[in-house]
Amino acid sequence: MSQGQTSTDVILIGAGIMSATLGTLLKELAPDWNIKVFEKLASAGEESSNEWNNAGTGHSALCELNYTVERPDKSVDISKAIKVNEQFQISRQFWSYLVNSNLIRNPRDFIMPLPHLSYVHGENNVQFLKRRFDALSNHPLFEGMEFSDNKETLAEWIPLMMKNRTSNDPIAATKIDSGTDVNFGALTRMLIDHLKNQNVDIRYQHSVKNMKRTSNGAWEVTVKNVRSGATERHTAKFVFIGAGGGSLHLLQKTGIPEGKHIGGFPVSGLFMVCKNPEIVNQHHAKVYGKASVGAPPMSVPHLDTRYIDNEKSLLFGPFAGFSPKFLKTGSNADLITSVKTHNLLTMLAAGVKEISLTKYLIQQLMLSKEQRMEELRDFVPGAKSEDWDMVWAGQRVQVIKDTVQGGKGTLQFGTEVVTAADGSIAALLGASPGASTAVHVMLEILAKCFPQHITDWEPKIKEMIPSYGVSLVENIDLLQEIHSATSKALGLSDEKLALLV
Numbered sequence: 001m002s003q004g005q006t007s008t009d010v011i012l013i014g015a016g017i018m019s020a021t022l023g024t025l026l027k028e029l030a031p032d033w034n035i036k037v038f039e040k041l042a043s044a045g046e047e048s049s050n051e052w053n054n055a056g057t058g059h060s061a062l063c064e065l066n067y068t069v070e071r072p073d074k075s076v077d078i079s080k081a082i083k084v085n086e087q088f089q090i091s092r093q094f095w096s097y098l099v100n101s102n103l104i105r106n107p108r109d110f111i112m113p114l115p116h117l118s119y120v121h122g123e124n125n126v127q128f129l130k131r132r133f134d135a136l137s138n139h140p141l142f143e144g145m146e147f148s149d150n151k152e153t154l155a156e157w158i159p160l161m162m163k164n165r166t167s168n169d170p171i172a173a174t175k176i177d178s179g180t181d182v183n184f185g186a187l188t189r190m191l192i193d194h195l196k197n198q199n200v201d202i203r204y205q206h207s208v209k210n211m212k213r214t215s216n217g218a219w220e221v222t223v224k225n226v227r228s229g230a231t232e233r234h235t236a237k238f239v240f241i242g243a244g245g246g247s248l249h250l251l252q253k254t255g256i257p258e259g260k261h262i263g264g265f266p267v268s269g270l271f272m273v274c275k276n277p278e279i280v281n282q283h284h285a286k287v288y289g290k291a292s293v294g295a296p297p298m299s300v301p302h303l304d305t306r307y308i309d310n311e312k313s314l315l316f317g318p319f320a321g322f323s324p325k326f327l328k329t330g331s332n333a334d335l336i337t338s339v340k341t342h343n344l345l346t347m348l349a350a351g352v353k354e355i356s357l358t359k360y361l362i363q364q365l366m367l368s369k370e371q372r373m374e375e376l377r378d379f380v381p382g383a384k385s386e387d388w389d390m391v392w393a394g395q396r397v398q399v400i401k402d403t404v405q406g407g408k409g410t411l412q413f414g415t416e417v418v419t420a421a422d423g424s425i426a427a428l429l430g431a432s433p434g435a436s437t438a439v440h441v442m443l444e445i446l447a448k449c450f451p452q453h454i455t456d457w458e459p460k461i462k463e464m465i466p467s468y469g470v471s472l473v474e475n476i477d478l479l480q481e482i483h484s485a486t487s488k489a490l491g492l493s494d495e496k497l498a499l500l501v
């Protein structure tokens with residue numbers, strides 16, 4: 001049965017943080033445009049954006065060691081850390097705008113200040129951390145970072161991690177207090193609620209099945225109403241594929257040349273969670289360690305304080321694993337059905353290159369709870385099995401593509417935006433740094449897909465994101481001004497915090 005045929009300005013596929021962010025930006029920039037959202041699940045933010053499916057780190061490279069690479073001469077390259085941090089400043093500005101305009105009532109509902117620490121042990125790692133600290137701490141974006149290899153200081157910073165620690169291995173950490181814990185699930189729901197109030201048509205349990213171009217250059221989207229089984233057809237001048245792990249299959253349905261020769265490699269994740277207040281209250285930080293040899297960058301172990309549903313808990317992980325599904329609620333056929341004639345060679349090349357990664361992921365998947373507890377005890381030496389439960393996190397689909405540097409079938413760990421040459425459709429693939437940089441990535445999509453409007457929109461974009469188009473690194477005064485204004489608006493500075501409690 002086919003019913004319902006509507007025409008609209010914009011269709012957003014998926015109700016995760018990416019579509020929610022793009023929809024909110026568009027509603028501010030073009031309030032009269034009609035927007036429709038199709039989400040296959042029964043509510044918003046249920047896949048990767050859900051608070052239990054990701055780690056909630058406001059990624060700004062304050063503690064994640066994978067953003068600072070050691071060069072062969074042992075100096076530390078901080079360029080990626082600067083880039084990630086600058087992108088997070090853009091999110092902070094947009095979220096502050098939403099708070100200041102009362103589109104979000106209370107920032108505490110989605111963002112909390114939380115110290116970010118990097119932690120290492122072993123002489124070589126301690127030396128590396130010190131060099132990393134020296135390279136970062138003089139930079140204005142990382143102001144306030146401290147280093148210590150003194151066990152008493154560390155016991156003050158990370159008491160739970162230092163308790164019962166008997167090893168004499170050298171140990172060190174850096175700490176910076178301007179980190180955050182972000183509840184991306186709550187933020188997604190708030191933004192989607194706001195869109196609903198702005199007359200955006202949000203259709204849950206509507207799964208997008210196909211897409212084709214119409215004769216006038218728009219897109220016809222075929223949608224299945226999951227509850228009734230009915231098929232609907234909707235056309236739009238612009239479509240955003242923000243379907244998370246589901247984006248690759250949908251991109252392939254569009255047939256656009258930009259979507260060819262791209263594959264996806266799913267990596268599953270698992271966290272250990274502790275809700276015992278006696279333990280939880282001994283830790284107040286996000287502490288990122290170093291990935292073990294052979295581990296992909298997204299499985300860097302970390303021990304985090306989380307604020308979810310007004311409850312404080314501890315989260316450790318993620319343990320990577322292998323599942324052929326592209327979404328947590330996806331199908332075991334996802335990987336195989338993503339292989340097409342145009343990406344077959346790319347996928348085969350990646351298969352050969354990434355045998356050791358696949359082996360590593362399968363090994364990780366086979367770990368028993370007790371073996372995972374052993375990894376946790378590297379962070380919390382006295383951790384007891386009965387205090388920790390295992391929860392499945394979201395699926396990440398890492399992009400595989402042919403690159404000049406890496407050659408055929410190279411696994412990418414970042415976020416990839418694919419747009420049609422005429423800007424009528426855009427898809428977001430990949431997962432890292434992920435939700436933290438949603439605003440930056442969506443601004444990139446606006447610039448690529450709406451070049452005819454961007455000049456008119458610029459004043460409004462600058463109102464929302466004062467640093468738009470300006471490098472904060474090159475404008476330290478502006479950086480300081482923005483950092484202090486966003487800290488206040490988001491309740492991350494002491495004075496505002498006191499008011500919000």
Ligand SMILES: Cc1cc2nc3c(=O)[nH]c(=O)nc-3n(C[C@H](O)[C@H](O)[C@H](O)COP(=O)(O)OP(=O)(O)OC[C@H]3O[C@@H](n4cnc5c(N)ncnc54)[C@H](O)[C@@H]3O)c2cc1C
Pocket residue numbers: 013014015016017018019038039040041044045046047048049050053054055056057058059184206207208209242243244245246247250269270318327393394395396428430431432433434435436437
């Ligand atoms: C283990 C893990 C830890 C992470 N940690 C962090 C972190 O600490 N900080 C951070 O910033 N990022 C983190 N991320 C990344 C972050 O979660 C993602 O980048 C982000 O949530 C992606 O948002 P999205 O809107 O693209 O996708 P999603 O949130 O997955 O939303 C996509 C939506 O599309 C829907 N959908 C799919 N197919 C269809 C279809 N055919 N029709 C209709 N709807 C469809 C899905 O049901 C879903 O609701 C982490 C991810 C994982 C998996």
